[in-house]
Amino acid sequence: MTDRTDPTDLADLTDHLAAARAADASDPLAGYRTRFAGIDDGSSDVVAYLDGNSLGRPTRASIDRIQRFLVEGWGNRLIRGWDEEWMELPFTIGDAIADTVLGAAHGQTFIGDSTTVLLYKLARAAVDARPGRTEIVVDTDNFPTDRYVLDGIARERGLTLRWIQADTEAGVTPEQVAEVVGPETALVVLSHVAYRSGFLADVPAITRIAHDAGALVLWDLCHSVGSVPLELDAWGVDVAVGCTYKYLNGGPGSPAFGYVRADLQGELTQPIQGWMSAADVFLMGPEFQPATGARRYLSGTPAIVGMLAMQDTVAMIAECGMDAVRAKSIALTEFAIALTDDWLRPLGVTVASPRDAERRGGHVTVNHPAMREVTALLWERDVIPDFRDPNGLRIGLSPLSTSFEETYLGVAAIRDALGDLTNE
Numbered sequence: 001m002t003d004r005t006d007p008t009d010l011a012d013l014t015d016h017l018a019a020a021r022a023a024d025a026s027d028p029l030a031g032y033r034t035r036f037a038g039i040d041d042g043s044s045d046v047v048a049y050l051d052g053n054s055l056g057r058p059t060r061a062s063i064d065r066i067q068r069f070l071v072e073g074w075g076n077r078l079i080r081g082w083d084e085e086w087m088e089l090p091f092t093i094g095d096a097i098a099d100t101v102l103g104a105a106h107g108q109t110f111i112g113d114s115t116t117v118l119l120y121k122l123a124r125a126a127v128d129a130r131p132g133r134t135e136i137v138v139d140t141d142n143f144p145t146d147r148y149v150l151d152g153i154a155r156e157r158g159l160t161l162r163w164i165q166a167d168t169e170a171g172v173t174p175e176q177v178a179e180v181v182g183p184e185t186a187l188v189v190l191s192h193v194a195y196r197s198g199f200l201a202d203v204p205a206i207t208r209i210a211h212d213a214g215a216l217v218l219w220d221l222c223h224s225v226g227s228v229p230l231e232l233d234a235w236g237v238d239v240a241v242g243c244t245y246k247y248l249n250g251g252p253g254s255p256a257f258g259y260v261r262a263d264l265q266g267e268l269t270q271p272i273q274g275w276m277s278a279a280d281v282f283l284m285g286p287e288f289q290p291a292t293g294a295r296r297y298l299s300g301t302p303a304i305v306g307m308l309a310m311q312d313t314v315a316m317i318a319e320c321g322m323d324a325v326r327a328k329s330i331a332l333t334e335f336a337i338a339l340t341d342d343w344l345r346p347l348g349v350t351v352a353s354p355r356d357a358e359r360r361g362g363h364v365t366v367n368h369p370a371m372r373e374v375t376a377l378l379w380e381r382d383v384i385p386d387f388r389d390p391n392g393l394r395i396g397l398s399p400l401s402t403s404f405e406e407t408y409l410g411v412a413a414i415r416d417a418l419g420d421l422t423n424e
Contacts, residue, residue, distance in 0.1 A: 016339060020404035023335070029328050032316055032400040035059055036249075039401065048410030050385040053223060053363045053396030056249035059316075062309035069308055081304075087281075090302045091294055093311060097248075097257055100318045102221075102240075103231035108262050110294040111307050115222060115243045115256040117272070119149045119189075121297065122239045122258055125268035126187045126216045127157055133186035133215070134159055137177070141166035143195045146220055150189055159186065169352040169367075171199025177206050185215040192230075193223035193361030196388050198333075198353040200228065200361050204235040211236065216264075222246065225257075226313070227329050227362030227399065229322040232259055239264070247362065247398055250310035255303045258294075265293060274299035316400060328399040330357045332407055336364045336395050339411040344368075347418050352392055363396040366414075374417045383413040 024030055036057045038044035049057065073081055085092075094109035102109060112118050127136060138150050140163050154161050162185070164176050171194040181188060188210045192201055203219060210217045219240040224230065226247025232240060240259040244250035260268060269290070275281060276298040279289040290296040317325060333353075340351055344366060352365040368374070368391055375387040386394050393414065397407060 016342070016408055017405070020335070020408040023331065023404040027328065027404070029320060029324060029399060030403070032320065033403055035061065035316065036401045037063060045382045046384060047382045048384070048406045048413060049402070050383070050395045050397065050407075050410045052398030052402060053227075053246050053394065054386050055252060056246055056313070056398055057401050058251065058309065059249055059312045061312040061315075062249070062251070065312060066305070066308050069305070074305075086302065086304045089304060089307055090298060093307055093314070094257055094294065096311070096314050096318070097225075098232075098259070100314050101225055101230060101248075101322055102259060103229070103235075104233050104259060105262070107293055108233075108265075109257055109259045110297060111244075111255050111302065112258050112298055113255060113300075114253075115220075115241055116145045116149060117299075118241045118256045118258045119146060119218070119220070120153065121270045121272055121299070122241060122260065122268070123150060123187060123189060123218055124153055124157075124271045126218060126239060127153060127159060128271075129264075129268050130186035130214070130216060133184055135162045135184045135186060136160070137162045137164065137180055137185055137188040137210075137215075139164040139166040139172045139176075139190060141168050141171075141194065141196060142189070142191055143220065143222070146189055146191070166194070167197075169197050169365075170194075170354065171197060171201055172206070174202050174205040174209055178209050181210055181213040181215055183214065185210070185213050188215055188217045189220070190217070191220040191223065193228060195223055196352075196392060196394075197365055198223070198361045198363045198394075200224070200354070200359050203230075203237065207236050207238075223361055223363070226317065227325065229326050233261075237261065239268070244310045246396075247313075248310045249313040249401075250306065254306045254310055258297055260294065260297060265296065270297050270299075272299040276300060276302065313400070320400075325399045329362045329397065330360075332397040332399065332402060332404065333357070333360060333362065333364050333395075335404055336397065336407055336411055339408065340364070340366055343411065343415040344418065347415070347422065349418070362399070363394050365392045365394050367391045368393070368418065370418060370421050373421055374414060377417045377421065378413055381413060381417070383410055383417075385410065385414070 090111040098104035098109040221242030225242040354360040371393040
């Protein structure tokens with residue numbers, strides 16, 4: 001699926017609506033949009049949804065799946081469901097995610113707790129696997145959860161946080177990492193796609209630099225999984241965590257996934273030992289004996305209901321391929337930047353995301369001092385972006401569910417709202 005409208009053509013067309021409709025007409029992924037609820041069915045008032053990088057739309061298949069589960073799975077099979085399917089579901093779905101979007105072999109990925117809890121478990125396990133080393137490297141603009149969790153681990157284990165000063169309109173470079181890692185570094189924690197700017201980090205280069213220093217690396221994949229192709233095994237990634245409610249459409253609060261490279265699984269001891277991480281789950285013995293493989297990183301009872309919806313988006317991505325998803329993501333973000341340059345820049349708006357598509361993830365951030373008020377006004381008008389302090393409005397474009405015309409309508413609404421506010 002390589003036939004698509006070239007984003008450079010979109011930027012050259014003066015009639016942006018015609019450009020959007022032409023792009024939609026030639027989009028090989030256009031048919032997937034109808035598989036999502038609330039689109040063209042009269043059930044939603046939303047004019048343009050520009051926040052798929054915070055919460056993805058539900059798929060129609062997932063609505064059916066959840067209803068069937070309530071009646072047939074939970075309602076009919078009852079406790080038998082654990083033996084028949086649910087006990088292995090964290091690993092069945094984990095392997096599907098590994099196949100489809102992570103570039104990872106089976107047996108290394110699992111659906112676990114929330115992103116925050118998995119970050120804690122895997123980061124704690126990683127620093128404990130590097131005894132005698134005293135520093136954790138993290139950047140100043142990493143997502144708050146990452147920074148807060150690492151601050152707690154540092155205090156808990158008597159370690160020091162070594163900060164990389166990140167540009168909020170860009171991200172962390174290999175050169176910055178090389179300047180701070182060394183013999184005291186136990187762990188480096190970075191985001192593949194920066195939550196604020198959308199900057200796409202160089203995972204293989206940074207991972208090699210950390211490994212050369214003897215450190216482990218934990219990658220936060222929350223803003224890249226499902227929008228940017230990943231090759232975790234080929235890149236030598238140690239451990240990773242990602243959420244499932246953005247581009248994987250798992251629903252509000254759907255559990256996160258964790259990845260632990262196979263050769264590290266016997267070395268990393270996670271700190272929240274629970275009955276689901278035991279070697280024999282039903283032995284209920286007096287002492288904890290950890291399971292082998294990915295199961296050792298579970299803790300409590302898996303959130304089965306929360307795992308249901310993500311399966312349908314993973315299946316869609318397997319059907320069309322991550323390369324096609326990424327191609328459309330680039331085209332959508334290029335179009336959004338072209339509209340911003342034409343309509344918003346004269347109003348004082350700046351693009352706070354990389355213009356080079358090779359260094360940009362699936363969203364575009366635009367800055368203006370009035371963006372907090374603009375966002376509130378847009379929500380009243382049924383156009384849904386999100387705001388990031390201090391002046392950023394994020395335009396999150398999900399390739400499977402977002403059209404070019406929807407992008408056009410959304411950016412036009414930003415223009416109109418900003419114009420209304422500045423003319424008051």
